[in-house]
Amino acid sequence: MAESLKEKPYTARGTDAPWYSGWDISDVERERFRQTSLASGAAKARAMRGECDVPKLPIPTPRLDPYTLMPKLRSNGLSALSLFSGGGGLDIGFDRAGYKHTASYDILPMVEGLLKTARPRWKVFAGDAGDVTQIDWKPYRGKVDVVHGGPPCQPFSHGGSRRGAADVRDMIPELVRAVREARPRAFVCENVSGLATKKFEDYVQQTIFEPLKSRYRIQMITLEAADFGVPQRRKRVLFVGFADKEAADRFQAPRPTHTTGQTTDGLLRTMGAREALGLPDIGFDGLAPTIRSGWTGPRNTTSVVNSATSANTWAQLRIWPNGVAANRVAASAFVAKNGDFRLSIEDCMVLQGFPADWPFEAPVYKALGLIGNSVSPPMGYAVARAVAVALGKSKPISTPSAKRERAS
Numbered sequence: 051m052a053e054s055l056k057e058k059p060y061t062a063r064g065t066d067a068p069w070y071s072g073w074d075i076s077d078v079e080r081e082r083f084r085q086t087s088l089a090s091g092a093a094k095a096r097a098m099r100g101e102c103d104v105p106k107l108p109i110p111t112p113r114l115d116p117y118t119l120m121p122k123l124r125s126n127g128l129s130a131l132s133l134f135s136g137g138g139g140l141d142i143g144f145d146r147a148g149y150k151h152t153a154s155y156d157i158l159p160m161v162e163g164l165l166k167t168a169r170p171r172w173k174v175f176a177g178d179a180g181d182v183t184q185i186d187w188k189p190y191r192g193k194v195d196v197v198h199g200g201p202p203c204q205p206f207s208h209g210g211s212r213r214g215a216a217d218v219r220d221m222i223p224e225l226v227r228a229v230r231e232a233r234p235r236a237f238v239c240e241n242v243s244g245l246a247t248k249k250f251e252d253y254v255q256q257t258i259f260e261p262l263k264s265r266y267r268i269q270m271i272t273l274e275a276a277d278f279g280v281p282q283r284r285k286r287v288l289f290v291g292f293a294d295k296e297a298a299d300r301f302q303a304p305r306p307t308h309t310t311g312q313t314t315d316g317l318l319r320t321m322g323a324r325e326a327l328g329l330p331d332i333g334f335d336g337l338a339p340t341i342r343s344g345w346t347g348p349r350n351t352t353s354v355v356n357s358a359t360s361a362n363t364w365a366q367l368r369i370w371p372n373g374v375a376a377n378r379v380a381a382s383a384f385v386a387k388n389g390d391f392r393l394s395i396e397d398c399m400v401l402q403g404f405p406a407d408w409p410f411e412a413p414v415y416k417a418l419g420l421i422g423n424s425v426s427p428p429m430g431y432a433v434a435r436a437v438a439v440a441l442g443k444s445k446p447i448s449t450p451s452a453k454r455e456r457a458s
């Protein structure tokens with residue numbers, strides 16, 4: 051392995067990356083993909099010159115404003131330190147839930163521009179300065195209430211090779227080290243739901259529970275983004291630990307505030323993807339499939355499709371999830387061949403629960419890399435609130451099931 055890969059496994063890409071495995075396809079298939087890609091590039095160039103193959107679609111105005119899913123709360127007096135901050139999904143959630151931002155760390159240099167533009171007062175360490183493997187967290191001891199982070203998910207996700215601890219990108223031990231050194235009152239560690247499967251039971255026990263159990267009571271919970279109003283199917287596992295026994299006993303996994311069901315039972319309704327994006331009624335709507343990162347797989351991509359099933363759902367929604375455009379204007383000028391609505395970065399932000407003013411100003415695959423890797427901010431908000439409630443710093447969220455429980 052090249053020296054640089056040992057140092058920066060996460061940012062290494064292409065055929066030199068240690069996790070690279072080429073597509074197992076024949077030369078004929080490879081050539082067919084190449085021709086498709088060339089034809090698509092040529093069609094895009096024609097569209098950008100105004101020579102449309104397919105008539106332009108009107109530019110929709112989204113009906114969902116993700117800020118409404120996470121109303122800004124007053125300061126709760128708690129501070130939060132963010133590791134693996136990426137696009138800032140968890141950071142937004144903690145910020146909106148009333149936490150004071152201590153600092154954000156990420157190895158990608160572009161994270162500094164993004165988070166500092168979004169929140170100029172935040173302290174952001176990015177690139178070499180943000181490499182968590184090089185940080186001594188002890189100076190944060192006694193100065194930070196909550197440590198949170200979503201370490202890279204590729205070692206555990208079905209889109210990756212699921213090599214767990216054998217994958218050089220496994221950074222969960224680094225989050226555990228940060229918690230041991232900084233000794234916050236609570237911590238949150240987020241990852242793909244694949245980490246909660248039988249395959250990783252021993253890993254979870256040995257890597258998260260064992261090293262932390264002398265100081266923290268830890269619960270593993272799974273959350274679905276659509277339960278918090280996000281128009282996307284996106285299940286995630288979270289490990290939430292408390293140093294204080296009473297806080298651990300008080301902690302309850304966030305209850306759904308929204309539902310996609312026919313009967314709402316007092317919950318708010320999660321919009322379908324088409325409704326959220328402001329697209330015309332076609333007699334069918336539903337949740338968007340899980341949006342994948344532009345950095346999934348051996349090559350960068352501008353497609354958000356993560357499986358054959360998800361491709362079918364996008365097709366039913368009449369939404370074209372490949373060749374995502376930089377913005378809505380560019381997307382409307384380059385309609386998909388079949389006339390389906392082409393996604394843009396702005397639309398992917400809505401579907402992931404990012405507010406419209408979050409400044410993802412980067413080439414499309416990089417912006418999609420951050421968006422598809424992120425914690426959906428309303429889900430981050432829900433867990434941030436639940437942690438504050440357990441720490442006695444916030445009132446419980448009033449949901450119908452919580453009200454029923456209090457009354458009984």
Ligand SMILES: C[S@@+](CC[C@H](N)C(=O)[O-])C[C@H]1O[C@@H](n2cnc3c(N)ncnc32)[C@H](O)[C@@H]1O
Nearest residue numbers: 134136137138139140156157181182200424425
């Ligand atoms: C799953 S993403 C985190 C997403 C983020 N929690 C959010 O909500 O948007 C994982 C992040 O870990 C970062 N990362 C990987 N290795 C790292 C390291 N050694 N130090 C700091 N960050 C690292 C990646 O750059 C990536 O942004």
